[in-house]
Amino acid sequence: MSIIRYCGLVIFALFTVLLTSELKRDIGKLVGICAGVALLVAAIGKLVPVFTVVKQLLGETVLAGYFTTLIKALGVSLAVDFCADLCKDLGETSLAGRIELLGKAELLLLALPLVSELIKLARGLL
DSSP states (O other): OHHHHHHHHHHHHHHHHHHHHHHOHHHHHHHHHHHHHHHHHHHHHHHHHHHHHHHHHHTTSHHHHHHHHHHHHHHHHHHHHHHHHHHHHTTOHHHHHHHHHHHHHHHHHHHHHHHHHHHHHHHHHO
16 A cells, blocks of 8 residues: 555656756756655665565575575666666766666676586586
8 A cells, every 4th residue: 555655756756846847957856866765765665574584484595695696686786777767867878878887797796606606516417
């Protein structure tokens, strides 16, 4: 049911941005950014219990390390996506492209230990 409240917040922010953009464009962008940050914080708050339960279920198994890597990758993806969208909203598409490239490089670095484990496993099977 709380999703209705979040949708209401987005619609309110949208109308506020549209109305203030007519008078002062900078204030409209600031309202949009603040609403976006508030929604991002709310989304992270909703995901924390899910991560806690899954981490408890995995315990100290081998999969726990992979889950940690997966959560880090999800965090990087969400942060980069939010930042790139913010840059695009402010008209800085070139800067958005650069942060997306940096995010992809970070994801590759996070995946490197997993790829290494897969290669070791493949060698063991041969």
